[in-house]
Amino acid sequence: xxxxxxxxxxxxxxxxxxxxxxxxxxxxxxxxxxxxxxxxxxxxxxxxxxxxxxxxxxxxxxxxxxxxxxxxxxxxxxxxxxxxxxxxxxxxxxxxxxxxxxxxxxxxxxxxxxxxxxxxxxxxxxxxxxxxxxxxxxxxxxxxxxxxxxxxxxxxxxxxxxxxxxxxxxxxxxxxxxxxxxxxxxxxxxxxxxxxxxxxxxxxxxxxxxxxxxxxxxxxxxxxxxxxxxxxxxxxxxxxxxxxxxxxxxxxxxxxxxxxxxxxxxxxxxxxxxxxxxxxxxxxxxxxxxxxxxxxxxxxxxxxxxxxxxxxxxxxxxxxxxxxxxxxxxxxxxxxxxxxxxxxxxx
Amino acid sequence: xxxxxxxxxxxxxxxxxxxxxxxxxxxxxxxxxxxxxxxxxxxxxxxxxxxxxxxxxxxxxxxxxxxxxxxxxxxxxxxxxxxxxxxxxxxxxxxxxxxxxxxxxxxxxxxxxxxxxxxxxxxxxxxxxxxxxxxxxxxxxxxxxxxxxxxxxxxxxxxxxxxxxxxxxxxxxxxxxxxxxxxxxxxxxxxxxxxxxxxxxxxx
Numbered sequence: 001x002x003x004x005x006x007x008x009x010x011x012x013x014x015x016x017x018x019x020x021x022x023x024x025x026x027x028x029x030x031x032x033x034x035x036x037x038x039x040x041x042x043x044x045x046x047x048x049x050x051x052x053x054x055x056x057x058x059x060x061x062x063x064x065x066x067x068x069x070x071x072x073x074x075x076x077x078x079x080x081x082x083x084x085x086x087x088x089x090x091x092x093x094x095x096x097x098x099x100x101x102x103x104x105x106x107x108x109x110x111x112x113x114x115x116x117x118x119x120x121x122x123x124x125x126x127x128x129x130x131x132x133x134x135x136x137x138x139x140x141x142x143x144x145x146x147x148x149x150x151x152x153x154x155x156x157x158x159x160x161x162x163x164x165x166x167x168x169x170x171x172x173x174x175x176x177x178x179x180x181x182x183x184x185x186x187x188x189x190x191x192x193x194x195x196x197x198x199x200x201x202x203x204x205x206x207x208x209x210x211x212x213x214x215x216x217x218x219x220x221x222x223x224x225x226x227x228x229x230x231x232x233x234x235x236x237x238x239x240x241x242x243x244x245x246x247x248x249x250x251x252x253x254x255x256x257x258x259x260x261x262x263x264x265x266x267x268x269x270x271x272x273x274x275x276x277x278x279x280x281x282x283x284x285x286x287x288x289x290x291x292x293x294x295x296x297x298x299x300x301x302x303x304x305x306x307x308x309x310x311x312x313x314x315x316x317x318x319x320x321x322x323x324x325x326x327x328x329x330x331x332x333x334x335x336x337x338x339x340x341x342x343x344x345x346x347x
Numbered sequence: 348x349x350x351x352x353x354x355x356x357x358x359x360x361x362x363x364x365x366x367x368x369x370x371x372x373x374x375x376x377x378x379x380x381x382x383x384x385x386x387x388x389x390x391x392x393x394x395x396x397x398x399x400x401x402x403x404x405x406x407x408x409x410x411x412x413x414x415x416x417x418x419x420x421x422x423x424x425x426x427x428x429x430x431x432x433x434x435x436x437x438x439x440x441x442x443x444x445x446x447x448x449x450x451x452x453x454x455x456x457x458x459x460x461x462x463x464x465x466x467x468x469x470x471x472x473x474x475x476x477x478x479x480x481x482x483x484x485x486x487x488x489x490x491x492x493x494x495x496x497x498x499x500x501x502x503x504x505x506x507x508x509x510x511x512x513x514x515x516x517x518x519x520x521x522x523x524x525x526x527x528x529x530x531x532x533x534x535x536x537x538x539x540x541x542x543x544x545x546x547x548x549x550x551x
Contacts, residue, residue: 152497159497165486165531200377207474209453209490245374249354256353257457258498278373285372286351333496 008077012314014085015069015108016306019101020093020121021145022049024058026069027302028078029310034303035078037296038068044184048174055096062104069302080112085318087309090118091330092146098326106324117309118319121300122147122332123158125266127311128304133291138262139254141247141279142332143269144300145170148247150210150254151332153340158332161254162210169243170269172214176221176239180232190236191272197237201228205242210250210257217243244275248282261288270298311339354386354473359419364405368413368473383413386473391415393449393475400447402440403468420470422462426498429456431508434495436467438512441488444469445524446517448479450487455494481520485527488513492528 011030018025025039042057044050070080088105091098102118109116126140140151140158148164167175170187177186203220206213221239225232251263263283265276276292283290297304312318315338348359358365368383391410394417398404409416425433437459444451451458452474460468476483491509495502514521 154498155500161493161497200375202378202381205378205382208486209455209474209494211486211490211493241375241378245371245378248373249371253353253453256351257455257494281373282371 005077008082012084012310013078013082014087014117014306014310014313015066015083016087016119016302016304016309017066017101017105018089018121018124018300018302018305019058019097020089020091021097021300022054023300024061024065024101025300025302026066027306028069028073028083029303029306030078031310034307035076036069036072037301037303038065038072039302040065046183047178048184049094051094051096054094055100058097058100062100066104066108083112083114085109085115085117085309085313086112087117087119087305087312089121089124089305090319090324091327092121093326093328095326095328098328102324102326106321110321115313115318116321116324117312117317118324119305119308119312120330120332120335121305122149122330123335123337124304124308125298126151126158126264126332127308128297128301129264129266129291129293131307132293132297133264135262135264135289135291137260138264138291139251139258139260140264140266141251141270142266143169143247143275144267145174145269147267148212148214149332150250152254152258152260153337154258156337156340157335158337160331160333161257162212162250165208165211165213166215167218169214169247170267172218172243173239173269175218179222179225180236187269187272190240191274193233193236194240194274195237197231197233199231199234199237200241201231201234201238203238203242205246207246207249210253212246212250214243240272240274244272244278247275248278251279252282252286255286255288261286263288263290265290265292266298268299271295315339352471362419363408364417364419366415366417387411387413387415389475390472393472393477396447397444397449397469397472397475400443400449402443402449403462403466404472405468405470420460420462420468422460422464422468424457425459425461425467426456428461429499429505431504433461433467434505435508435512437491438509438514439516440467440469440512441491441509442513442516442521445484445487445513445520448477449475450478450483451475452487452490454487454491456498457494481523481527484520484524485531488524488528489531 013030016027022042027037028035040061042054086109142149146168148169150162151158174186182189204216224235280290317338350357355366355368394404406418458471
């Protein structure tokens with residue numbers, strides 16, 4: 001017991017807050033593991049996410065979510081005084097949600113007198129994936145509601161090699177799901193419907209270099225639904241087959257372009273089994289390794305924010321109060337990566 | 348020698364290059380066949396069209412369903428040897444393509460060869476198409492800039508010299524296209540704010 005207490009005293013422990021969109025989460029992470037991750041999810045009564053309502057949800061649930069995380073770790077002997085820093089997602093995300101979370105993070109940091117660390121949400125998805133899967137220097141396919149990007153690390157930053165030219169894949173799926181009258185989140189319901197068909201209906205497949213476009217696909221899928229209303233499953237199947245093949249092709253292009261033999265999948269849409277299967281096949285065929293973290297780290301979670309906060313803290317990378325404002329358009333390539341060193345880069 | 352590219356197997360055999368678009372098991376068969384056929388056919392057409400307009404490309408000798416046979420170019424990938432002079436010449440050649448409404452569709456430094464004869468060749472027209480509007484040209488240039496940003500240290504200088512060459516060969520619309528490139532970068536997914544919103548709330 002004495003020894004355990006000693007370890008708690010010297011180990012770095014960070015509390016992380018995530019709430020860029022519909023999931024609010026608080027997690028405590030140590031250098032060795034995720035200790036606890038508490039969450040509360042905003043569910044729209046109808047339609048998609050309403051930013052203000054989501055922010056109100058976060059504000060009213062914040063106290064409960066943070067307390068649950070702190071209570072859980074207290075049982076293992078970790079008290080407030082053992083927490084070294086407060087990390088929060090600074091962006092990208094919905095403005096009102098980001099501001100709610102940042103306000104809570106500032107309050108905690110000031111009252112506990114410990115450093116504040118603003119974390120880029122996208123980088124957090126990447127780094128938790130590398131940590132949990134042991135990927136070293138992968139090409140990353142990051143797919144969520146608003147984001148669809150292919151990235152790779154080079155010379156101090158995660159570079160965006162390709163991304164959507166219009167809407168994110170998750171939003172494209174959600175839009176189509178709403179058109180079919182499915183409730184939010186539409187992804188799993190589309191996946192389920194798709195699994196009932198193997199009848200491919202041609203839909204537009206749009207790639208420009210390593211960039212992608214999904215809005216045309218979304219519209220074409222809606223039109224196909226209007227002309228064949230009975231064949232919902234076929235259209236869901238074709239939608240997934242087309243969109244995911246585009247994502248897989250772009251990932252493969254990026255791997256070829258940067259000579260990488262690892263691919264890491266990140267972000268909520270990554271939970272889709274068909275997408276995982278396609279990426280796995282592509283990697284197998286080119287002799288590359290494919291990594292996908294557990295589902296709880298694919299969706300938005302506080303653990304990833306706490307984890308990146310922890311590695312930033314260990315590298316002296318903290319956020320002064322006057323620079324702690326949120327940025328709804330925070331890009332991954334805006335972040336100067338302080339924690340990855342001496343890594344080779346081949347073009 | 349056999350090279351595995353992202354979507355094709357390229358076999359270098361004597362003076363010839365065989366580019367075979369391989370089956371992708373991850374894609375549903377119907378979609379896969381459609382894409383491979385379309386791209387092979389249109390690549391052959393546009394690679395020849397580009398050369399007729401004055402942009403060096405390999406000569407095509409044969410076209411099959413999923414296979415092209417073409418001339419072998421001896422040289423280095425621009426990715427390995429690019430400098431400001433080469434980037435300027437690339438800009439000039441892209442200007443010629445765009446002046447003729449040819450959109451390359453995958454302008455990266457891996458798809459440009461600097462020949463041992465010092466001539467710059469464009470390869471891989473698999474995603475190329477004909478289109479005359481400013482938007483597609485803007486996206487084409489944006490894709491090139493992104494490839495510079497993604498893989499080259501001195502991308503700002505390379506970008507500058509590209510612009511110089513592009514303006515020279517495409518004086519009628521270069522300014523308009525470059526303005527659109529800046530717009531594309533500012534758009535939704537590319538939004539880049541100069542700094543984060545100032546902290547409006549100070550903690551109690």
